[in-house]
Every structure is written in C-alpha cells, then in structure tokens.
C-alpha cells in the first residue's frame with residue numbers, strides 16, 4: 411500500500427514536473443508549424459484548378475511572391491463563342507510564359523450526334539496537346555444538362571465519348587472531370603424570407619435538382635463517372651472538386667481503393683474538410699497522399715476593371731493564406747458559415763484546427779502529385 415502511494419506520489423510529482431515542459435513543447439510545436447508554413451510558402455506549388463480568362467500582371471506578381479504556377483482549366487463545352495476565347499488565351503499564355511502557366515483544354519460537345527464528331531474533336535485535341543495542354547476537362551453539363559435525341563440525359567459513360575477517352579489515354583494525357591455537384595444540389599435551396607437566393611443552387615436553379623425526381627440523381631451521375639473509370643483503366647482520371655464527393659472522405663476512399671487510375675483535386679473545397687472530423691481527414695491525407703492535389707478555382711475574368719482586379723488579388727491572397735495555414739499548421743483558424751452566399755465575407759462563427767500535415771505530404775499535395783498526374787506541367791518551373 412505504501413509502495414503504491416509512493417508510486418502515485420511519484421507519478422504526481424513527475425506529471426507536475428512535466429507541466430512546464432509541456433508548455434515548452436507547445437511553444438516548440440507552434441514554432442515548428444510556423445516554420446512549416448514558411449516552408450510551404452517557399453516551395454514550388456501548383457494550383458491545378460484556376461480559370462485565367464485574361465492576362466493579368468497581378469496574377470504573375472502573386473505567383474512570383476508565393477512560388478506558384480497556375481494551371482488554367484478551359485470549361486463549358488457547348489458554346490464555341492465562350493470556349494474558343496478560353497482556349498486561345500490559355501494557349502497564348504502557355505506559349506508566352508510557361509514558367510507561370512499550364513493549361514487543360516476541353517472540347518465542344520454540341521455536335522456530338524453528327525457523324526465523325528469524335529474524329530473532329532480528336533484533331534482539335536491533338537493541336538491542343540501540341541500546344542502544351544496537359545489534360546482535357548469535361549464539365550457537369552454532361553450528366554445534368556445535355557440531352558440525347560431520345561430525351562435521356564447524356565451521361566459521361568455514353569459510348570459517344572469512348573474514342574475520345576481512348577485517344578486521351580493513348581496520348582498519356584489526363585482527363586479532369588467535374589461531374590455532378592456537391593450533394594447539396596439535391597437538397598432544398600436556401601432563400602431569405604424575402605425570397606432572395608442565398609446559396610449557389612438558389613441562384614442557379616438549372617443546377618438545383620431538389621424535388622425533381624425525373625432528373626438524374628446524384629448516384630446516377632457518380633455511377634456514370636465510375637463506369638468510365640472502370641472501362642478505361644489506362645486513362646489517368648482526376649475528379650475536380652474532390653470528385654463531387656467532398657462531403658465525406660469515405661466516398662473518395664471507396665473509389666481510390668477500386669480505381670488506381672483515379673485521383674482528385676481540391677477545386678476550392680477545403681471547407682468540406684474543415685467540416686469533417688479532423689483526425690479522419692488527417693488520416694485520409696496520410697493514406698492517400700499520392701492521390702490529392704491543391705486547386706483553388708480562382709483566376710481572372712475576360713474583362714476586369716481596376717477595382718475587380720484589386721478585389722480578386724485580395725481574395726486570392728486571402729484564400730491561399732487561409733488554406734496554406736489550414737494544411738501546414740495546427741493553428742485555430744476562425745471560420746464561418748459560407749452557405750450565406752449573399753454576404754461576401756461571412757463573419758467567422760467558430761474555429762477550425764489546422765491539419766498540420768507532414769512536409770512530405772505538403773510537397774505532394776501542393777506540387778509533386780500535379781507533376782505525376784499531369785506530366786509536363788512543371789515545364790520551366
């Protein structure tokens with residue numbers, strides 16, 4: 411009994427003595443994470459998902475200051491009026507300044523039922539690859555908007571796309587697919603009492619599939635995407651916006667385990683990681699560290715006033731600052747309810763603890779994985 415009491419006293423003494431050490435450790439810890447943030451700011455980084463629709467000096471200044479390269483993604487494959495200027499800008503930027511710009515092309519799907527459509531797409535893609543495109547993007551309108559002549563919604567696993575996907579795989583390029591929406595698109599929209607739309611789907615009713623049972627379901631769209639993954643095991647396939655499975659890392663894990671040709675990029679969806687259990691998200695990053703890429707979905711518009719340029723620059727700095735801190739430190743980061751889309755800067759209402767990822771994982775997430783999944787993207791960088 412005496413021995414036991416002595417043992418407890420010893421334990422109590424040791425733990426008391428540990429106290430100041432623990433404080434020292436946490437000081438040490440925060441300086442470690444601080445230096446890790448500095449490390450991350452300094453290493454080469456690729457933002458795999460930007461939309462650069464006009465050449466802007468402030469973007470180049472940002473990339474130089476933060477050691478970034480931007481990959482601009484051409485999108486919307488149904489209007490050549492909208493599509494061609496994006497492709498022309500991306501090509502021009504790449505040819506002029508490959509240190510700062512890489513690009514992912516896309517193709518026009520509007521004539522898909524015409525004979526030889528796929529052949530003509532392949533001719534264009536060949537030219538884009540010769541002009542440095544590292545991949546091809548397909549957009550959510552496939553699955554949610556375009557219909558076939560029989561009235562069915564066109565899905566990604568439609569045979570019309572097969573020769574194109576075969577060609578992309580054969581050229582060792584990568585398909586980036588924004589398929590479907592976050593699952594919220596199938597849930598009620600948010601409107602104010604005055605009837606003002608507060609989230610994206612309230613403002614874009616064409617993509618709100620809430621209470622429309624005749625439209626494709628979330629699972630239909632994910633299943634069509636998964637069929638393509640299965641059918642084209644040699645096609646490198648990157649799911650944009652975390653493959654629209656941002657709400658639960660388990661959804662991504664299921665596909666990573668099933669399809670070795672599948673990776674995802676963030677596409678500005680960090681907040682969904684913030685909403686899930688931190689330990690689970692941390693383990694997810696450790697285990698699947700070769701399958702995740704950083705992307706913000708930011709960029710420049712076709713035309714920009716000085717005021718918009720200033721705002722955009724501030725926004726890009728603000729977001730990258732916040733997200734780099736989230737991934738590299740264990741800081742308590744004030745965060746808020748971003749569903750309130752009618753308020754441009756919602757007030758933080760709670761804190762989120764940063765993930766504090768190991769350096770090797772940061773290296774991969776911010777740079778090396780982009781180079782592996784989009785070979786050639788590191789040209790001149």
Ligand SMILES: [Zn+2]
Nearest residue numbers: 459461483707
């Ligand atoms: Zn985007």
